[in-house]
Amino acid sequence: xxxxxxxxxxxxxxxxxxxxxxxxxxxxxxxxxxxxxxxxxxxxxxxxxxxxxxxxxxxxxxxxxxxxxxxxxxxxxxxxxxxxxxxxxxxxxxxxxxxxxxxxxxxxxxxxxxxxxxxxxxxxxxxxxxxxxxxxxxxxxxxxxxxxxxxxxxxxxxxxxxxxxxxxxxxxxxxxxxxxxxxxxxxxxxxxxxxxxxxxxxxxxxxxxxxxxxxxxxxxxxxxxxxxxxxxxxxxxxxxxxxxxxxxxxxxxxxxxxxxxxxxxxxxxxxxxxxxxxxxxxxxxxxxxxxxxxxxxxxxxxxxxxxxxxxxxxxxxxxxxxxx
Numbered sequence: 001x002x003x004x005x006x007x008x009x010x011x012x013x014x015x016x017x018x019x020x021x022x023x024x025x026x027x028x029x030x031x032x033x034x035x036x037x038x039x040x041x042x043x044x045x046x047x048x049x050x051x052x053x054x055x056x057x058x059x060x061x062x063x064x065x066x067x068x069x070x071x072x073x074x075x076x077x078x079x080x081x082x083x084x085x086x087x088x089x090x091x092x093x094x095x096x097x098x099x100x101x102x103x104x105x106x107x108x109x110x111x112x113x114x115x116x117x118x119x120x121x122x123x124x125x126x127x128x129x130x131x132x133x134x135x136x137x138x139x140x141x142x143x144x145x146x147x148x149x150x151x152x153x154x155x156x157x158x159x160x161x162x163x164x165x166x167x168x169x170x171x172x173x174x175x176x177x178x179x180x181x182x183x184x185x186x187x188x189x190x191x192x193x194x195x196x197x198x199x200x201x202x203x204x205x206x207x208x209x210x211x212x213x214x215x216x217x218x219x220x221x222x223x224x225x226x227x228x229x230x231x232x233x234x235x236x237x238x239x240x241x242x243x244x245x246x247x248x249x250x251x252x253x254x255x256x257x258x259x260x261x262x263x264x265x266x267x268x269x270x271x272x273x274x275x276x277x278x279x280x281x282x283x284x285x286x287x288x289x290x291x292x293x294x295x296x297x298x299x300x301x302x303x304x305x306x307x308x309x310x311x312x313x314x315x316x317x318x319x320x321x322x323x324x
Contacts, residue, residue: 008308012301019297020072020290024065027289034081034284055081072294078287082280087291090276095295097167098272101188102261105195110250112196113203118234120204121211133205140201148194148267155190163187165269191268195261206249210242217241250307 035051036043052058056067071078077087116136120129156164163169169183214220215238223233265274273292280288 008305012305015301016294016297020069020294021065023293024068024290025061027284027286028061028064030284032284034286037283038081068290072290077291077294080280080285080288082283082285082288087287090288091273091291091295094271094273094276097270098261098265098274101191101195101265101270101272104188104192105199105261106250108192108196109199110203113200114207114239114246116200116204117207117209118211118239120208121215121238122230122234133208136201136204136208138201139197140205142198142201143263144194144198145263145267147197148191148264151190151194152267162189164190167271191264191270194264194268202249203246207242207246210245211238214238214241247307 033048035048035055035057039048039051049058056064059067068078075088077091079085080087080090083090116132120132123129152164155162163186167184167187168180169175169187172180172183175183211234217238220233220237223237224230261272262274262277264270265272266278269275273296277289277292279285280292
């Protein structure tokens with residue numbers, strides 16, 4: 001294994017360990033007792049203590065953490081306090097919805113963002129560049145929960161075009177193939193549009209900056225002088241040489257995208273990990289929160305490692321440096 005990759009894996013493991021340790025500590029120090037929430041206000045003291053002993057919540061905090069860490073290393077994240085089901089099973093049911101939402105938003109936001117950035121970097125009209133820059137800065141600064149609520153107000157309550165909650169209608173199971181697909185698509189549109197618009201702002205601004213530095217580069221001037229069409233110059237030469245910083249930002253944007261997906265899923269009642277995590281935090285469902293935090297941190301670290309690998313693929317100098 002190359003030394004550079006080994007060091008990245010060690011750093012990634014340290015990040016995951018730090019995230020889960022801090023999450024465990026803050027979760028147990030936060031006010032609220034999961035057993036009281038589970039049993040309700042009518043439960044007696046003896047009943048509450050019996051359930052706490054059964055769940056192992058009466059043990060010292062360090063002992064609970066070491067025990068959880070040992071089980072998590074074997075892939076056992078425990079049983080949900082609120083639902084009585086495996087935390088891994090609950091996350092397994094919720095991950096496909098989150099993956100669909102996040103992956104589609106990454107694809108759309110970066111395709112649109114790179115297109116907008118390329119247009120800005122190569123336009124000679126300052127008014128167009130300034131207007132688009134104002135729009136992208138505004139999109140990049142908007143909180144995802146505010147934008148989501150604004151889209152619900154416009155497209156659900158004012159125009160009555162799109163549903164605002166859930167992944168399917170109440171009658172979805174009775175619909176035919178085409179009608180069912182249209183129903184799922186209509187429910188996906190608003191949460192996907194929210195995440196995509198947020199991502200477009202940052203992708204467009206970064207792409208513009210990376211490509212503007214190369215606009216008047218000698219090799220691009222020479223390519224235009226040879227009569228190569230402008231779209232080919234931009235795609236084959238300018239964009240290709242600007243990919244290193246763009247791919248780097250893509251990896252760094254994954255943590256923000258996952259955190260933004262939590263708010264978006266909660267707003268639109270999208271049945272993904274974000275909504276499950278919000279419900280688990282409200283119910284003080286420790287096993288589910290810890291499982292979601294662990295898997296999310298692993299995916300974020302894996303995304304950053306993937307971004308570094310992609311950067312090495314598009315920039316031979318980095319491959320040479322790692323080999324050395």
